[in-house]
Amino acid sequence: MTAVAQEAGAPFGAAPPSGEHAIVTRGLTKRFRGGQVAVDALDLTVPRGSVYGFLGPNGSGKTTTIRMMLGLIAPTEGEYSLLGLPLPRALPRVGAVVEGPAFYPYLSGEANLMRFDAADPTSVRATARKRIADALDRVGLSAAAGKRYRNYSLGMRQRLAIAGALLGPRELLILDEPTNGLDPQGTREVRALVKDIAAGGTTVFVSSHLLAEVEQMCTHAAIMRTGRLVAEGTIASLNGGLATRVRVETPDVADAARVLGTLGLADVRSGGADVTAELGGHAPERINAALVGAGVAVRGLAVLRPSLEDVFVGLTGEGFDVDG
Incomplete structure (x- = not known):
C-alpha cells in the first residue's frame, strides 16, 4: 500500500506521533x-x-x-x-x-x-x-x-x-x-x-x-x-450519560407512583401496569420495602441500566438498526 495524499498535495497520515x-x-x-x-x-x-x-x-x-x-x-x-x-x-x-x-x-x-x-x-x-x-x-x-x-x-x-x-x-x-x-x-x-x-x-x-x-x-x-x-x-x-431507572410492576400504579415520589425519586412515570423513575442513589431493596410497607402489591422490581442503544437514541432521537 502507498501513502495517501491530499488533493492539494500535502501528505495525509501526518498527525504527530503519540505513544498513548x-x-x-x-x-x-x-x-x-x-x-x-x-x-x-x-x-x-x-x-x-x-x-x-x-x-x-x-x-x-x-x-x-x-x-x-x-x-x-x-x-x-x-x-x-x-x-x-x-x-x-x-x-x-x-x-x-x-x-x-x-x-x-x-x-x-x-x-x-x-x-x-x-x-x-x-x-x-x-x-x-x-x-x-x-x-x-x-x-x-x-x-x-x-x-x-x-x-x-x-x-x-x-x-x-x-x-x-x-x-x-x-x-x-x-x-x-x-x-x-x-x-x-x-x-x-x-x-x-x-x-x-x-x-x-x-x-x-x-x-x-x-x-x-x-x-x-x-x-x-x-x-x-x-x-x-x-x-x-x-x-x-x-x-453513564443517561440515568439508571427503576421499574415497578404493580396493579396499584397510582399508589406506587405516590410512594416513589415521597421517597424523592425523580421523573416518576406511569404506564399500563408499570411505574418507572430515576433510581439516583436509592437502594432498590429499600424502594421495594417502602412499597410493600405502604401496601403496594409489587409483582416485580427491576433496575434498568442504560444501553448503547439508549445513548444513541438519546443523542439523535432515532432508532438504531441493531439487526442490520
Whole structure:
C-alpha cells in the first residue's frame, strides 16, 4: 500500500506521533463524486491497549473510514496516524480484515494462509510455516488446519481471516464487522477471540452495527451517524450519560407512583401496569420495602441500566438498526 495524499498535495497520515494512542484522526473527511459526504470531519482517539468499538447503523461511514485509515482510498481532507506513524510506515505493524474474508474454497486453511503470506513482500519465507502454525493455534484452528476452506463454518472462516491478519507481530488489529452474518456460536467464538487478542497487548478496533456485541466485547466506543461522530468514550462513560431507572410492576400504579415520589425519586412515570423513575442513589431493596410497607402489591422490581442503544437514541432521537 502507498501513502495517501491530499488533493492539494500535502501528505495525509501526518498527525504527530503519540505513544498513548493507536489511532488518531483529525478532520478526516471523504466526499465522493456528486457531493456525497460519506465521512464528515471525523476526530477519533483510540487508546493503545483498548478494544474499541466503532459503532453506527449500516451506511454511517464506518467502512469508508477504515478504508481511509488503511490507505485503500484517499481522504478528501484531514489527517491521521496509526501507532503514532503515518502510512505506509505503520502498515507492517497493523493487521486488518475488511469487508469479509476471501479464500480459495478447495485449499485447506493452512494452504490458504501459505498463499496469503507469500503475497506479502515484507514476510520472511523461512519462518512462514511456524508463523502460520502459531496464527492457527492462536485462533483455535490448529485441528482444522488441513481441512478444506469450503467445509469451514462461518465462524471458522472469520477466525481464519483473523489468523491471516496475525501472521506477523501486530500492535493494532482492525476488524470490519467481524460478527456480521454469524450464528450465535460463531459470534461467541469471534468475541472470545477478540478478547484473547486484546489480552495479549494488541489494540483491537472493531467496526460493528451490533450494539449488544460491542457492549460485551469493548472497553471504548465511538458512535457514528450519517458520517458524523456523535459520541466517543469508555463504555462506562457513554452509558453513564443517561440515568439508571427503576421499574415497578404493580396493579396499584397510582399508589406506587405516590410512594416513589415521597421517597424523592425523580421523573416518576406511569404506564399500563408499570411505574418507572430515576433510581439516583436509592437502594432498590429499600424502594421495594417502602412499597410493600405502604401496601403496594409489587409483582416485580427491576433496575434498568442504560444501553448503547439508549445513548444513541438519546443523542439523535432515532432508532438504531441493531439487526442490520
